Amino acid sequence: xxxxxxxxxxxxxxxxxxxxxxxxxxxxxxxxxxxxxxxxxxxxxxxxxxxxxxxxxxxxxxxxxxxxxxxxxxxxxxxxxxxxxxxxxxxxxxxxxxxxxxxxxxxxxxxxxxxxxxxxxxxxxxxxxxxxxxxxxxxxxxxxxxxxxxxxxxxxxxxxxxxxxxxxxxxxxxxxxxxxxxxxxxxxxxxxxxxxxxxxxxxxxxxxx
Amino acid sequence: xxxxxxxxxxxxxxxxxxxxxxxxxxxxxxxxxxxxxxxxxxxxxxxxxxxxxxxxxxxxxxxxxxxxxxxxxxxxxxxxxxxxxxxxxxxxxxxxxxxxxxxxxxxxxxxxxxxxxxxxxxxxxxxxxxxxxxxxxxxxxxxxxxxxxxxxxxxxxxxxxxxxxxxxxxxxxxxxxxxxxxxxxxxxxxxxxxxxxxxxxxxxxxxxx
DNA sequence: GCTTGACCTGGCCACCTGGCCAAGTTAGGT
DNA sequence: ACCTAACTTGGCCAGGTGGCCAGGTCAAGC
Numbered sequence: 001x002x003x004x005x006x007x008x009x010x011x012x013x014x015x016x017x018x019x020x021x022x023x024x025x026x027x028x029x030x031x032x033x034x035x036x037x038x039x040x041x042x043x044x045x046x047x048x049x050x051x052x053x054x055x056x057x058x059x060x061x062x063x064x065x066x067x068x069x070x071x072x073x074x075x076x077x078x079x080x081x082x083x084x085x086x087x088x089x090x091x092x093x094x095x096x097x098x099x100x101x102x103x104x105x106x107x108x109x110x111x112x113x114x115x116x117x118x119x120x121x122x123x124x125x126x127x128x129x130x131x132x133x134x135x136x137x138x139x140x141x142x143x144x145x146x147x148x149x150x151x152x153x154x155x156x157x158x159x160x161x162x163x164x165x166x167x168x169x170x171x172x173x174x175x176x177x178x179x180x181x182x183x184x185x186x187x188x189x190x191x192x193x194x195x196x197x198x199x200x201x202x203x204x205x206x207x208x209x
Numbered sequence: 210x211x212x213x214x215x216x217x218x219x220x221x222x223x224x225x226x227x228x229x230x231x232x233x234x235x236x237x238x239x240x241x242x243x244x245x246x247x248x249x250x251x252x253x254x255x256x257x258x259x260x261x262x263x264x265x266x267x268x269x270x271x272x273x274x275x276x277x278x279x280x281x282x283x284x285x286x287x288x289x290x291x292x293x294x295x296x297x298x299x300x301x302x303x304x305x306x307x308x309x310x311x312x313x314x315x316x317x318x319x320x321x322x323x324x325x326x327x328x329x330x331x332x333x334x335x336x337x338x339x340x341x342x343x344x345x346x347x348x349x350x351x352x353x354x355x356x357x358x359x360x361x362x363x364x365x366x367x368x369x370x371x372x373x374x375x376x377x378x379x380x381x382x383x384x385x386x387x388x389x390x391x392x393x394x395x396x397x398x399x400x401x402x403x404x405x406x407x408x409x410x411x412x413x414x415x416x417x418x
Numbered sequence: 419g420c421t422t423g424a425c426c427t428g429g430c431c432a433c434c435t436g437g438c439c440a441a442g443t444t445a446g447g448t
Numbered sequence: 449a450c451c452t453a454a455c456t457t458g459g460c461c462a463g464g465t466g467g468c469c470a471g472g473t474c475a476a477g478c
Contacts, residue, residue, distance in 0.1 A: 013444055013455055025273045030263045035334045037246075039438060056437060076451050114330055121327050133392040157238060160404070168389075172402050176385025180377075183342040185327060193381050196370070220424055222474055250466060262427045265467060 020058045022048050024068050032111035036118040063128055070123060070132045074116055081105055092202035094155045099174075099194045106178050107187070113178050117162040141167050152208070160204045169204075173197045229267045231257050241320035274335055279332055279341045281311050282324055290314055294363040301411035303364045308383075308403045315387050316396070322387050350376050361417070369413045378413075381416040382406045 014022075026048035030039045041055045041062060048054075059065045083101040085094050106113060120136070123129040145167040152158055159166040173194070181190040223231075235257035239248045250264045250271060257263075268274045292310040294303050315322060328343070332338040354376040361367055368375040382403070390399040 011443080011456070017454080019455095035331075037331075037334075040434080042434085053439090053459085054455095056439095057456075062348060062436065114333065116464050117326065117388075118330050121323055121330075122244075122246075122393065124323070125246075134394065137389065137392040154286065165401070165405070168402055169405060172382060172385035172389055172406075174385070175388045176381035179326075179384045179388055180346065180381055183346040186341065189377060192374070193261065193377055196374070196378060197381075200412065203409065203412070220473075249464080251464085260427050261439070262429085262469090263425095265469095266426070271466065303436080377431095 011201075013180035016058055019050070019054065020068065020157075021052070023055065023058055024065065024073050027065060027069060028073055028115070030096050031115045031119070032109075036115060036122065050129070063126060064127070066119065066123060066127055070119060070129070070136055074112075074119070074136070085151060087156045089155075090202070091155065091205040092199045094157075095202050095205065096195055098151055099198045100191070102174060103177075103191065104195055106174075106181070109180065113177065114182060117182075141171060144171055152205075156208050157205045158208045160206055166204060169201065173201075181205065215388075225267055228259070228263065229277065232264065232267055233282050234261070234276065236274060236278060237282055237324070237365055240324045240328070241318075245324060245331065272335060275328065275332060275335070276338055279328060279338070279345060283321075283345070284330070294360060296363065297363045298364075298365055299411070300364065300414040301408045303412065304411050305361070305404055305407035309400070310405045311383060312386075312400065312403055315383075315390070319391065323391060325337075350380060353380055360361065361414075365417050366414045367417045369415055375410075375413060378410065382410075 023044060027039055027044045030043050030047050034043070042052050044065075045052050045055050055065075059068075081101045081104055083094075083097040085097070120133045123132050141164075147162045148159070148163050148167055148170065154161070176192055177190050180193075181187075232253060236248050236253045239252050239256050244405055248370070251261050253274075254261050254264050264274075268277075290310045292303075292306040294306070313318070329342045333343050350373075354372045357368070357372050357376055357379065386399050386403055389402075390396075
């Protein structure tokens with residue numbers, strides 16, 4: 001079984017970077033399972049099968065762990081689930097397919113969204129980390145724009161207002177739908193809302209010139 | 210001056226409910242100022258000018274305080290800032306005015322949004338409180354629908370897909386715009402996005418039959 | 419004045435938190 | 449075989465946490 005959290009490697013010299021990686025992944029597991037508040041340095045080390053002392057050998061402080069999480073580990077890879085695009089279909093249909101593909105990734109791992117939200121809120125308080133959420137948002141925006149461009153190429157369309165603004169609008173709806181769904185957990189309502197916005201936003205799409 | 214947090218009433222017999230109210234308001238102040246995590250029972254009592262012992266005379270546990278906050282105190286009153294509606298103007302213009310009025314309340318007190326977000330996330334973890342966010346969402350949805358109805362009446366329009374679904378869509382955009390803005394703090398981007406969505410959603414509005 | 423019950427409080431408790439460190443262990447170069 | 453520098457660890461610390469309670473205080477009713 002070798003279940004994480006109970007296993008305890010006897011002793012193994014490891015470069016600090018490798019250990020940092022193990023710790024950040026363990027932290028993410030704990031946060032998803034028990035909440036960001038429950039991710040104490042001890043809980044994280046236990047999850048990673050390390051003694052508590054290992055933590056402050058790898059990280060100067062807990063904030064450094066937060067920073068590592070926000071800059072590297074939290075990646076909801078949109079391109080992972082890429083929908084089939086039919087160049088012949090109406091843009092609204094293709095856009096709806098795209099939105100649903102995103103939604104699958106949200107439903108598949110809701111805890112990831114909660115952790116991201118909580119971690120962002122936490123970082124905003126810490127002066128040392130307060131810049132990270134903005135950075136993370138820009139990164140997210142860029143990747144969304146890339147996906148939108150790829151989508152536009154495959155569907156043979158272009159965006160009336162430009163890709164960047166389209167990306168901001170799409171992210172707004174995704175973020176809102178996710179937030180609301182985390183509260184009400186109404187799958188149907190969320191999907192319907194996304195479908196409707198797919199239709200609306202299709203109005204900003206036109207055949208490529 | 211009588212600044213809150215330092216003043217300390219000598220001793221005053223108060224019905225428990227009044228004291229509870231004082232504590233919840235003090236808790237809200239602390240959370241907005243220093244974050245939800247900083248709102249310890251001691252910090253809250255200090256803010257309210259009470260000894261620490263008072264807390265557990267009024268509340269059985271800290272969770273009970275959270276519940277009191279989520280069910281009564283957190284009210285972002287949309288109808289407080291009601292825009293002027295011009296029945297002669299295009300629906301898109303009126304809708305944009307409505308959206309901007311909402312946005313003013315967000316920008317006026319961003320910390321309230323953060324507290325609401327964090328508190329919701331926290332409640333979702335606690336089995337005892339996990340139902341409250343859904344309840345809160347329904348309440349929010351109803352009040353949004355009421356406002357939309359009032360708006361429709363004043364602007365002499367109606368909603369093609371029904372008020373309820375319109376409210377869900379509007380809330381989705383509001384929530385998303387707020388979340389994104391809390392990260393990037395780009396006022397212009399947020400306003401532009403809201404303006405664009407006002408135009409898009411105006412497509413779901415038609416003259417009253 | 420006296421009784422009663424609601425109200426009030428300082429101090430205590432067990433537990434947990436992030437952070438630190440001296441002493442020990444390992445692996446690789448020479 | 450030895451040295452060195454990187455790595456590992458259990459234990460310790462000061463401070464903070466939510467929760468509890470015995471004993472004190474107050475105001476109202478008689």
